[in-house]
Structure formats: C-alpha cells, structure tokens
Amino acid sequence: MTPFDYVRADGPDAAVKQVVARPTAAFLGGGTGLIDLMKLYAERHDLLVDVSRLPMDKVEATEKGVRIGANVRNSDLAYHAAIRTRFPVLSEALLSGASPQLRNMATVGGNLMQRTRCPYFRDGHSACNKRVPKSGCAALDGVNRGHAVLGTSDHCIATHPSDLCVALAILDATVRTTGPKGERTIPFADFHRLPGDTPDRETALDHGELITAVDLPALPWATRSHYLKVRDRASYEFALTSAAVALEIADGVIKQARIALGGVGTKPWRAAEAEKALVGKKPTPEAFAAAGDAALAGAVPRQHNAFKIPLAKRTVARALAAAAAMPG
Amino acid sequence: MSTTAVGKPMDRVDGRLKVTGAARYAAEHDYPNLAHAVLVTSTISKGTIAEVVTAAAVKARGVAAVVTHKNAPKMKVPEPFGGEKPSAGSTTAPVLNTDQVFWFGQPVAIVIAETLEQARHAAQLVRVTYQEQPANLTLDSAGKVTTPKKIMTEATTVEIGHAERALKAATLKVDAVYETPQFNHNAIELHATVAAWDGGKLTVHDTAQFVFGVQADLATRFGLKPADVRALAPLVGGGFGGKGVAWPSTYLAPLAAKVVGRPVKLVLARDQIYGCVGGRPPIRQRVAVAADKDGKLTALIQAGRSATGTTNQFVEQFTFPARHLYACPNIYLTQETIALDTCPPTFMRAPGECPGTFALESALDELSYQLKIDPVRLRQINEPDKDPTTGAPFSNRKYQEALALGAEKFGWNRRTPEPRSMADGRMLVGLGMATATYPVYRMPGSARVAVSADGTAVVQSGCHEMGMGTATAQTQIAADLLGLPVEKVRFELGDTNLPFAMVAGGSSQTISVAAAVSAAVAELKGVVLKLATAGPLEGLKPAAVAVRDGGLYRTDDPASGESFASILQRAGRKSAEAKAEVMPGAEMQKWSMHSYGAQFCEVRVDPDFGTVRVVRFVGAFDVGRVMNAKTARSQFLGGITMGLGMALLEETHRDGRTGRIVNADLAEYMVPVHADVPAIEAYWVGDPDPHTPMGAHGIGEIGITGVAAAVANAVYHATGRRVRRVPITPERLLAAPRDG
Incomplete structure (x- = not known):
C-alpha cells in the first residue's frame, strides 16, 4: 500500500476536520474493506483517521424506532434483541454475510461504504471508471458473472456487495451524518448513487462527511420480514442473488409489501414497482412470481450473468413465500 | 517385524509444534x-x-x-x-x-x-x-497441438481391438464430451x-x-x-503438487x-x-462407452486435449485410469496437448486420475441409465481378471471389496434408480457413486538409521512433510523395524544434508522411504553385530540374527540376544549407524499395481436455484496396509474435500482478452468452506499388498479421484440433469437439459 499517516480521532468533529484537510484522507472503521483495497492499490490514501473508537457504538431502541450507531459491529447488531424481534430481515442479512471474524470487526457505517467486488476494480490495474475516472470499463466485455443487471450504465456494471444495505433499503432507513457543513440526514434511498457516467462517486457523502448513525423508524409489520441469499458456497460468499422482503397481510390480503434485491444491482435495489403489484393481492405463489418478474423488469444482462435474472426472480418469490408463512 | 506401531492412529509427532505455532515454516526464517x-x-x-x-x-x-x-x-x-x-x-x-x-x-x-x-x-x-x-489462451486457440511421444513411461495411445467399430455396432452406448477448467492449488x-x-x-x-x-x-x-x-x-x-x-x-x-x-x-x-506457479490445466475429453444388454463393456474410448505451456511440456495423463479399471475387448485411448501462452501447468493432486475419472466415471454412470443396471452392479460386472491393457496380473487388487464396503457403509441399497425419485419436500435428493483409482509408484530412496547407547534411534531421509504426517508414519515404521517404542525414535527430514529422497509426489513417498529405512536397518544389523564381540551374539553372521525388540536376537534361539543399547555400552560406543540407498525393483513391470476405491455421495439440490449441497460422503479404499489410521483418514478427508471443490466450486477464471486471472484470491476462487463439507466417512479394506514395502500403498492422491464424478452422478440422480463440465454451478445445472 501507499505509505500513509494514521491518526486516532478524539471526536466526530475533529475527525471531520482532519479528513477535510487532506483531499485523499479517509475514515477508518473496522478496516475489513478499506485495508484490503489499499493493499491492492484499488484505493490510495495518504491519511487514515481512525473513528472506530468514537462513542457511536450504541443501539438505542425506543417505541419510535431504533438508532444504530455507526460503530456498532455487525455481529452485535445481528444478535441485538430489538433487531432480532422487530427487524428479523436485518439480523438475517447481517448473519448471511462474510464470516464471524469479519462480522466482529465490520461496522455499520463501514458496511454502508462497502465497495464492489468487481475484479477489474480491485486489481488496481485494469481499466475501471470507478477507480480511475474515464479509464474505461474492463468488466463490460470481461469476466462478468458476478456483475449487476440492474442500474448499470455503459460506464460501470459493478455490483453493490452488501447484504445489510439490502435489508436497510426496505426499512425506510435514514443515514445521519456530520460533515464540513454540519449535521444532516440522508434518506437511505438517496444514499447510494447509480453509476451513470460517474461511477467513482458512489454515495451522497461529501469528502470528510462522517456517518454517525442509521435510524430505523418503527415498522410494526417488519416482524414479518425475511432475507434470502443464494450463493455458490454455503457460507463466506457474496450473493449471486438475494432478496430482503417484508409483508403486511391482513384478512388474507397483502396490505403493504417491501422488496429489495442484492447481488444484482449497482446499488442496494429497492423494487418499488414489484411492491405496488402485490398490494391488494392474495399471498399466492402466482402473485409472488409476478412480483419477481416485476422486480427484474428492467434488467440488462452481459455475457456471463444472464442467469441472474431468472435466479433473482425466483429468489424474490421464494423470500416472499417464506415471509408470508411467518407469523404476522 | 511385529507391527506394534504401524497402523495405529498415532498422534502426529509434530502436532504440538504445529498447533502451538512453534513449528517454523520457510518464511519464518530470519x-x-x-x-x-x-x-x-x-x-x-x-x-x-x-x-x-x-x-x-x-x-x-x-x-x-x-x-x-x-x-x-x-x-x-x-x-x-x-x-x-x-x-x-x-x-x-x-x-x-x-x-x-x-x-x-x-x-x-x-x-x-x-x-x-x-x-x-x-x-x-x-x-x-x-x-x-x-496470445493463445484456450483449448480452441491456435496454439501448437502435439501428440506426446510418451506420457511418463507409457505409450500415449493404447489400442486394443476395434473400439470405434464396436461403438458403432452397439445400441446401448454413451458418447459425450466432458470438460474440466484450470484449477489452482491454493x-x-x-x-x-x-x-x-x-x-x-x-x-x-x-x-x-x-x-x-x-x-x-x-x-x-x-x-x-x-x-x-x-x-x-x-x-x-x-x-498438493504446487x-x-x-x-x-x-x-x-x-x-x-x-x-x-x-x-x-x-x-x-x-x-x-x-x-x-502452474495449476492444473484445462482439459476436454471425449468418452464413449458401449455395453451389451447384460452390462458387459464392448467399447471404451477416451481421447482428448489438455493444455500445456510454451515453456514446458507438461502432460496431464487423464487417460491412465481407463487403462486399468474395467474389462473391455475394444479399447482406444489417446491424448494430445495444446501449448498455451499461460503459466505452464504442473502436477496437482492426482494429475490425470483426477480429471480422468471425472469423465470416465460420469460416462459409466450415463451408461448405467441406458442399461437400467445399477451403477455399482455395472462395476461388478466389468471386473477384469488381469490388467485390461497391459495383461499383467494384479499385485493385490481389492476393488470389489472396497466397492462392497463403501456401498454397505453408505446404504446404497436405499437408492431408487429413477432420476428425481428421491425428493425431500422441495429439495431434490440424489445418490451417486464413482470409482477412485491411483497407481502405486515407487521411487529411489535413501535413509540413515542410527541407534544410541541410551536406547534411542534417529532415522533420517531428505523427504518431506506437507501436512500428510510423513514424520509420524515413518517414526511408526522405523519403530517397528527396530523393535523400539515410538517414543524412542526420532525421524528427521526435509534437508539436503540428509540422505537423498525424491519429490513428495505420485503418492510414492511413504513406501519409497520405508524401503530405504528397512534396508538401512538391515545394514545396521551387520554394523552392530561387529560390535558384539562378547555375549550371546559373538561370532554370528548377520543371517543368523534378526532385528527385534530394540536389539539383535538369534534366529535359531529367539530368546538369546542383546539390545542395541547394551551392545553399544559394552563396546564403549555412543552410537552406531548405517545408510542405505534403494532403487525401486521390477515389481511395477511385473504386476499391475494400483490403489482403488469407491466414492459415494448424497446431494440435495434446490430445483429453483440450482444450488447443490453435499450432505453425505463415504469413501472406501483399497490401499494396501494403512500405516497410520489417523493421518490416513485425514488424507482421505482432505482429498475428498478438494474433490468437492472441484465438483461444485473451483475454477480459475481467465480474461480471454489479456490472459489475466481475475479470481486470483481465496474470496473469488472458491474452495469449500466448512459449511460446504458434510461429515465425510473414510474406510479401507486394509489388505497388505505382498509386492510393496510394508504392504502399503501411497494414499495422498486417491482421495480426490472419482469425487467430482460421484457428485455429478448424484446431481443427475437428483435432477435428471447431466452436467459434463465442472464446477457444477447454478447456471450450468439450470441450463442442462432435463431427462425424466
């Protein structure tokens, strides 16, 4: 990796100032993604500001919702009683990711900033618009089995790899930040950007803007929610396809539905049209299959990833069926 | 020699060093x-x-x-x-x-x-x-195609009878192409x-x-x-060969x-x-098999192309298993290489036998459905009474015993023959099997044995420990040869200052070194006998004494003798040593010498997602006498696990435009993790081979052979979908046409 300075921040404001002062500085959380990428020269920073010890590590559950500190470790969040009972989809998503060792290190804030597994981004050498703007995209006609079919552009087809973010996408989450312009909140749907012609800009954050917490509003029917992940290996593997779903069912009819997909999108992919298609329907296999079709309506395959489209449709349908079978 | 230590599940002599981190590996030297x-x-x-x-x-x-x-x-x-x-x-x-x-x-x-x-x-x-x-990067590229003059010491092409003619004449037959990608050792x-x-x-x-x-x-x-x-x-x-x-x-x-x-x-x-560092090359093989209605093979063809480098001539001998496994009057086997502009390939656990058995044993499984004959039965029907291509007698073939043992332990008889006939709720269940085989190779070896006046012994050979338990097994062997308890014997290895040993490869090391240790002990007998200038051994010729119980004893009066320690102490010597070099004998020319096994696999397949999970695996092996039941079991488990990776997960992905390997790390090149590996059971027949040192065969490689076919065959039984290219990924399985 490129030689860099390391400082441990005294507080969120100091951390922001330290990063703002250096154009290529970065915040360091659990380090499970950033350090790897620096070793691979996919990222280069001359300063790391360690925020992992800042007191942003609480999960505060109230009737109004749950506030999750940015430094909460994945494993702590996954096993938190409020999350397991009120938002099972979130707990399941977290536990389907990485390995216990990694989950013990990785933070919620870091997970929101997780970067793609695209090998052409990570190798530090191939043409990659995400790593080096305007350098091209080696993945478009390269080995692209793992790449996205939703939200892609001619400049980038890199998949967003997070499991947690797919669950957050259906939970009306809000990201709280502090930055050079003060504090603000960002709706989760606006947090990650589509690649378009600037795939190097992945989030709504400004340079030096620090995630402090993620808020989940109360969503009583999220008790009927589920995360389903399909992958080659039974564990320690990114999703080929995944689905986070929640259903409100009353009198045998779907009142509300939430669907988001992982493994197929350039960002955590909320499928609003598919959700709408379910409202007022009976929870039947046919309705769930139709929701799967609707969720993948705009999918664009490349040479090696066309299989993901039918696979994702089935993943959505299976996840919905599993949620419907849960006690409401 | 009494086998007091040999065969026992003795703990690794270096186990404590390894698990405490005290063992020093190459990169830890300063x-x-x-x-x-x-x-x-x-x-x-x-x-x-x-x-x-x-x-x-x-x-x-x-x-x-x-x-x-x-x-x-x-x-x-x-x-x-x-x-x-x-x-x-x-x-x-x-x-x-x-x-x-x-x-x-x-x-x-x-x-x-x-x-x-x-x-x-x-x-x-x-x-x-x-x-x-x-650059030429694929099997279909313009790289130079060569039919090797020989493959190792064997002819490249074997032709017996008229295989193509017999195939044409047959009505019950399979003629298919099987592919294996590049793999890397990791x-x-x-x-x-x-x-x-x-x-x-x-x-x-x-x-x-x-x-x-x-x-x-x-x-x-x-x-x-x-x-x-x-x-x-x-x-x-x-x-693993890398x-x-x-x-x-x-x-x-x-x-x-x-x-x-x-x-x-x-x-x-x-x-x-x-x-x-080279990996296992990509290979494409055609296998054609035909049988009469009773299941007797009438034609067997295996022919194909493996990649090699432009800067070596490595040939993966994938047609070797078919030379020795089944009786058939018409056999045609041949292979060619294509030279690619890639890091040249090399040995990877069971080179040849591993990809070769994937193709051959998949084809036999396909044939079993045509014949409506149980796959185990098909392999019983075609048991040869001598080597099918060389005509040599078998040294000690116990394949049928291994097959029966595996079938019994696995519970093969609960399998219903029709594809898709064993579902469990939504999940499709399949049972498959395949034959495992690996040759008995023996190489030159040498060893030094020294006994001391304190009653201990040091045995040395410049061989290798890569996790298989070499020092442990050789300690057991030397202890029995000397008649000493294992605690009194130390084995030293991995150093060119020690007596010469060949590559730890071809599953040859155990018997090659054991032969040398045995010869060194025989030499030592004469050396020590010369020091016995008084006492019960005085004046005896080596032929009149035997090594036993940590000393020398008269063959005509077994109660009469003396320990090494006693002889050395009386002679005023701290130690005595002898060295021996042993070349392999003519046994491999005289006998058909192979290990055999049968691999049994149960899979559960999600029919919507195409995901395959192996839930049970049983391997039963005929590998002569086993030297250490614990490390042997670990070798079989390791080989089978590596085979599961080959079957379902592993593939080196190369960008066709540049030649860059795009999944060159352990996250993206998928080897099985714990969750992918079921409880594996390994059994062995255990019948000593009369024509090998210690009656043993090498066991490092046979475990991987046949595994990928057993998985593919189980997947077919579960789904009615035949996948002829590993790994069996969801997209390959869902794209395969469905029978039944």
Missing part, C-alpha cells in the same frame, strides 16, 4: 541484515518488454536494489523435471534473463528493500511497457524462499516438496556444485540475495501464486 524482495510481474500474456522504468522505485525509501532483465546476473536454465537427472525445472523460460514475456504474471523485476512494506510499495512504482503479441502457506549466501555457498529455506530438486536447480542456475547448495524444507504448509518443482520465486530469492549481498526473503502474494 537472518541478520535480511532484506525483503517483492516481484513485479507481467501484465501481458505474450510479447517483449519495451521498457522498464525503475527510477522512482530505486529512489523510494528503503530500497536496496531493483533487478530487471537489464541488470540481472545470468542464470543457466536447468533441464525440466522428468528427465534423466534429478531436476526441479518448472519452465524453460529464462525468467529475468530475457525481454520475452511468455505468460501473464511472469516475473519481470525484483524490488529488494529493508522491509516488506517498502518493497511492496516500490514494486508498485516500477513502470513496465510492452510490445504485445496475440495451499494456505504461500510460496516462500529465504536465501542466504556464504561466499560461494548457498542456503535456502524453501516451500519445497523436493529439496534435492531445488538443490540441483539452484546449482545449475548459479554454476555451483550441488554440495554447495543446501535446501531445507522440514515443514511445508500444504503443497511446490513439486522450483517455480521462479525459488531461484529469484537467491538471485536477489546475490545482487544485494545480503540474505533475502521472498514471499509470493496470493495472486502471484496464480501468476507464476
């Missing part, structure tokens, strides 16, 4: 003033280096030197492995002495610095530009070399499966006498050390192992 080297590797597959700009790297902090083809000392390229003399030559590419690029990942510069971090950073600052030429221990010069003498601590090959290789490259090169590898953290010959890092560390005049440590990064 020297005063040691510098760190990092390689810069090519980013094209074929062409010439136009320019290497090193100015920024040379100026970077801590850098001692940057070595390129412009300033590297000249090295002589040794003969490739497999020739007349011992050699560990991996490729004939004159790496770092040429501007030619032969493959993507070839080392083109070495950066040497005070610390690893400084060396890594400076390596990133080296700028290399190329004149690129079109030992957890990275390839590493620590090199230190002392004047004209060189010491290397290397991650080697063949220290004497490394010694010969380095002696040639640097113009030294072999005796002036000492190679050490007493502990290796997994090899450390069987000297890949560039082994000689670039001494080269770097020579340039900077300091000891140098060179550890490859994981992606560099994909880049400059």
Whole structure:
C-alpha cells in the first residue's frame, strides 16, 4: 500500500476536520474493506483517521424506532434483541454475510461504504471508471458473472456487495451524518448513487462527511420480514442473488409489501414497482412470481450473468413465500 | 517385524509444534541484515518488454536494489523435471534473463528493500511497457497441438481391438464430451524462499516438496556444485503438487540475495501464486462407452486435449485410469496437448486420475441409465481378471471389496434408480457413486538409521512433510523395524544434508522411504553385530540374527540376544549407524499395481436455484496396509474435500482478452468452506499388498479421484440433469437439459 499517516480521532468533529484537510484522507472503521483495497492499490490514501473508537457504538431502541450507531459491529447488531424481534430481515442479512471474524470487526457505517467486488476494480490495474475516472470499463466485455443487471450504465456494471444495505433499503432507513457543513440526514434511498457516467462517486457523502448513525423508524409489520441469499458456497460468499422482503397481510390480503434485491444491482435495489403489484393481492405463489418478474423488469444482462435474472426472480418469490408463512 | 506401531492412529509427532505455532515454516526464517524482495510481474500474456522504468522505485525509501532483465546476473536454465537427472525445472523460460514475456504474471523485476512494506510499495512504482503479441489462451486457440511421444513411461495411445467399430455396432452406448477448467492449488502457506549466501555457498529455506530438486536447480542456475547448495524444507504448509518443482520465486530469492549481498526473503502474494506457479490445466475429453444388454463393456474410448505451456511440456495423463479399471475387448485411448501462452501447468493432486475419472466415471454412470443396471452392479460386472491393457496380473487388487464396503457403509441399497425419485419436500435428493483409482509408484530412496547407547534411534531421509504426517508414519515404521517404542525414535527430514529422497509426489513417498529405512536397518544389523564381540551374539553372521525388540536376537534361539543399547555400552560406543540407498525393483513391470476405491455421495439440490449441497460422503479404499489410521483418514478427508471443490466450486477464471486471472484470491476462487463439507466417512479394506514395502500403498492422491464424478452422478440422480463440465454451478445445472 501507499505509505500513509494514521491518526486516532478524539471526536466526530475533529475527525471531520482532519479528513477535510487532506483531499485523499479517509475514515477508518473496522478496516475489513478499506485495508484490503489499499493493499491492492484499488484505493490510495495518504491519511487514515481512525473513528472506530468514537462513542457511536450504541443501539438505542425506543417505541419510535431504533438508532444504530455507526460503530456498532455487525455481529452485535445481528444478535441485538430489538433487531432480532422487530427487524428479523436485518439480523438475517447481517448473519448471511462474510464470516464471524469479519462480522466482529465490520461496522455499520463501514458496511454502508462497502465497495464492489468487481475484479477489474480491485486489481488496481485494469481499466475501471470507478477507480480511475474515464479509464474505461474492463468488466463490460470481461469476466462478468458476478456483475449487476440492474442500474448499470455503459460506464460501470459493478455490483453493490452488501447484504445489510439490502435489508436497510426496505426499512425506510435514514443515514445521519456530520460533515464540513454540519449535521444532516440522508434518506437511505438517496444514499447510494447509480453509476451513470460517474461511477467513482458512489454515495451522497461529501469528502470528510462522517456517518454517525442509521435510524430505523418503527415498522410494526417488519416482524414479518425475511432475507434470502443464494450463493455458490454455503457460507463466506457474496450473493449471486438475494432478496430482503417484508409483508403486511391482513384478512388474507397483502396490505403493504417491501422488496429489495442484492447481488444484482449497482446499488442496494429497492423494487418499488414489484411492491405496488402485490398490494391488494392474495399471498399466492402466482402473485409472488409476478412480483419477481416485476422486480427484474428492467434488467440488462452481459455475457456471463444472464442467469441472474431468472435466479433473482425466483429468489424474490421464494423470500416472499417464506415471509408470508411467518407469523404476522 | 511385529507391527506394534504401524497402523495405529498415532498422534502426529509434530502436532504440538504445529498447533502451538512453534513449528517454523520457510518464511519464518530470519537472518541478520535480511532484506525483503517483492516481484513485479507481467501484465501481458505474450510479447517483449519495451521498457522498464525503475527510477522512482530505486529512489523510494528503503530500497536496496531493483533487478530487471537489464541488470540481472545470468542464470543457466536447468533441464525440466522428468528427465534423466534429478531436476526441479518448472519452465524453460529464462525468467529475468530475457525481454520475452511468455505468460501473464511472469516475473519481470525484483524490488529488494529493508522491509516488506517498502518493497511492496516500490514494486508498485516500477513502470513496465510492452510490445504485445496475440496470445493463445484456450483449448480452441491456435496454439501448437502435439501428440506426446510418451506420457511418463507409457505409450500415449493404447489400442486394443476395434473400439470405434464396436461403438458403432452397439445400441446401448454413451458418447459425450466432458470438460474440466484450470484449477489452482491454493495451499494456505504461500510460496516462500529465504536465501542466504556464504561466499560461494548457498542456503535456502524453501516451500519445497523436493529439496534435492531445488538443490540441483539452484546449482545449475548459479554454476555451483550441488554440495554447495543446501535446501531445507522440514515443514511445508500444504503443497498438493504446487511446490513439486522450483517455480521462479525459488531461484529469484537467491538471485536477489546475490545482487544485494545480503540474505533475502521472498514471499509470493496470493495472486502471484496464480501468476507464476502452474495449476492444473484445462482439459476436454471425449468418452464413449458401449455395453451389451447384460452390462458387459464392448467399447471404451477416451481421447482428448489438455493444455500445456510454451515453456514446458507438461502432460496431464487423464487417460491412465481407463487403462486399468474395467474389462473391455475394444479399447482406444489417446491424448494430445495444446501449448498455451499461460503459466505452464504442473502436477496437482492426482494429475490425470483426477480429471480422468471425472469423465470416465460420469460416462459409466450415463451408461448405467441406458442399461437400467445399477451403477455399482455395472462395476461388478466389468471386473477384469488381469490388467485390461497391459495383461499383467494384479499385485493385490481389492476393488470389489472396497466397492462392497463403501456401498454397505453408505446404504446404497436405499437408492431408487429413477432420476428425481428421491425428493425431500422441495429439495431434490440424489445418490451417486464413482470409482477412485491411483497407481502405486515407487521411487529411489535413501535413509540413515542410527541407534544410541541410551536406547534411542534417529532415522533420517531428505523427504518431506506437507501436512500428510510423513514424520509420524515413518517414526511408526522405523519403530517397528527396530523393535523400539515410538517414543524412542526420532525421524528427521526435509534437508539436503540428509540422505537423498525424491519429490513428495505420485503418492510414492511413504513406501519409497520405508524401503530405504528397512534396508538401512538391515545394514545396521551387520554394523552392530561387529560390535558384539562378547555375549550371546559373538561370532554370528548377520543371517543368523534378526532385528527385534530394540536389539539383535538369534534366529535359531529367539530368546538369546542383546539390545542395541547394551551392545553399544559394552563396546564403549555412543552410537552406531548405517545408510542405505534403494532403487525401486521390477515389481511395477511385473504386476499391475494400483490403489482403488469407491466414492459415494448424497446431494440435495434446490430445483429453483440450482444450488447443490453435499450432505453425505463415504469413501472406501483399497490401499494396501494403512500405516497410520489417523493421518490416513485425514488424507482421505482432505482429498475428498478438494474433490468437492472441484465438483461444485473451483475454477480459475481467465480474461480471454489479456490472459489475466481475475479470481486470483481465496474470496473469488472458491474452495469449500466448512459449511460446504458434510461429515465425510473414510474406510479401507486394509489388505497388505505382498509386492510393496510394508504392504502399503501411497494414499495422498486417491482421495480426490472419482469425487467430482460421484457428485455429478448424484446431481443427475437428483435432477435428471447431466452436467459434463465442472464446477457444477447454478447456471450450468439450470441450463442442462432435463431427462425424466
């Protein structure tokens, strides 16, 4: 990796100032993604500001919702009683990711900033618009089995790899930040950007803007929610396809539905049209299959990833069926 | 010899060292003033280096030197492995002495610095530009196609009867093409070399499966006498064939050390192992089998193409299993290679037998459905009474016993024959089986045995421990040969200062070394007898005494004799030793000598997702006498696990435009994790082979053979979908046409 300075921040404001002062500085959380990428020269920073010890590590559950500190470790969040009972989809998503060792290190804030597994981004050498703007995209006609079919552009087809973010996408989450312009909140749907012609800009954050917490509003029917992940290996593997779903069912009819997909999108992919298609329907296999079709309506395959489209449709349908079978 | 220790599930003699972290592996060796080297590797597959700009790297902090083809000392390229003399030559590419690029990942510069971090950073600052030429990267490319003159010592083509004619005449037959991709070894221990010069003498601590090959290789490259090169590898953290010959890092560390005049440590990064250590080549095979209505084979054809390099002539002998497994009057077997501009391939656990059994045993399974004959029954029907292609008698073939043992332990009789007939709710359940086989190879070996007046013994041979339990098994063998308790015997290995041993490969090491230890013990008898100038052994000839119970005893009066310790003490000697060198005998020409086994697999398949999970696996093996029940079981489990990876997960993905391997790490090149591996059961027949040392066969490789076919056959039984290319990924399974 490129030689860099390391400082441990005294507080969120100091951390922001330290990063703002250096154009290529970065915040360091659990380090499970950033350090790897620096070793691979996919990222280069001359300063790391360690925020992992800042007191942003609480999960505060109230009737109004749950506030999750940015430094909460994945494993702590996954096993938190409020999350397991009120938002099972979130707990399941977290536990389907990485390995216990990694989950013990990785933070919620870091997970929101997780970067793609695209090998052409990570190798530090191939043409990659995400790593080096305007350098091209080696993945478009390269080995692209793992790449996205939703939200892609001619400049980038890199998949967003997070499991947690797919669950957050259906939970009306809000990201709280502090930055050079003060504090603000960002709706989760606006947090990650589509690649378009600037795939190097992945989030709504400004340079030096620090995630402090993620808020989940109360969503009583999220008790009927589920995360389903399909992958080659039974564990320690990114999703080929995944689905986070929640259903409100009353009198045998779907009142509300939430669907988001992982493994197929350039960002955590909320499928609003598919959700709408379910409202007022009976929870039947046919309705769930139709929701799967609707969720993948705009999918664009490349040479090696066309299989993901039918696979994702089935993943959505299976996840919905599993949620419907849960006690409401 | 009484087998007191042999066969017992003895704990590893080095187990405590390993689990406490006290064991020292190659990269853990340190020297005063040691510098760190990092390689810069090519980013094209074929062409010439136009320019290497090193100015920024040379100026970077801590850098001692940057070595390129412009300033590297000249090295002589040794003969490739497999020739007349011992050699560990991996490729004939004159790496770092040429501007030619032969493959993507070839080392083109070495950066040497005070610390690893400084060396890594400076390596990133080296700028290399190329004149690129079109490269041949696939089995269908324009690479040179060759029919090898021989494969190892065997004929490339075997023809008995008229196989094509018999196939044409048959109505019950299968004629299909099977493919296996490139695989890479992925030992957890990275390839590493620590090199230190002392004047004209060189010491290397290397991650080697063949220290004497490394010694010969380095002696040639640097113009030294072999005796002036000492190679050490007493502990290796997994090899699987990937450390069987000297890949560039082994000689670039001494080269770097020579340039900077300091000891140098060179550890490859994981992606560099994909880049400059060969893997198992991609292979495409046609297998055609036909049978009469009773299931007797009437035709067997196996023919195909494996990749090789432009800088070696490695041939993966995938037609070898078909030469020995089944009785058939019409057999045609042949293979060819295509030379690709890739890092040249090499041995990977059961080269030949592993991909060969995938194709052959898949085809037999397909035939069983045509015949409506149970797959186990089909293999009983075609049991030969002599080797089907050489005509030689079998040394001790117990395949049918292994087959029956495996079928019973697995509960094969609960299988219903129709595909898709064993569902469990939504999940499809399938049971499949395949034959495992691996030859008995024996190589030259030598050993030294020393007994001491304190009642202990030291046994030495420059062989290798890569996790298989070599020192443990050899301790048990030597203890029984000497009649000593295992606690009194120490086995030393992995050092060219010890007696010569060949590569730890071909599952040959255990019996090759055991034969030498046995011969050394026989020699020792005469040496010690000469010291017995008084007492019950006085004046006896060696033929009149036997080694037993830690001493020598009269054959005509077994109660009369004396311990080694007693003889030595009386003679005023601290110890006595003997050495022996043993060449393999003519047994391999006289007998058909192979190990056999039967692999049984149960899978559960999600029909919507195409995901396959193996829920049960049973392997039953005929491997002669087992030396250590514990380490043997581990070998079988390891082989089967590696086979599960081959069946379902592993594949080296190469970008067809550049030759870059895009999944060169353990996250993206998927090996099985714990959750992918069910409880595996391993059993063995255990009947000693009368024609091998100790009655044993090597067991390191047979475990992987047949596994991929057993999985593919179980997947077919579950789904009615035949996948003829591994790994069986969701997309391949869902795309395969469905029968039934």
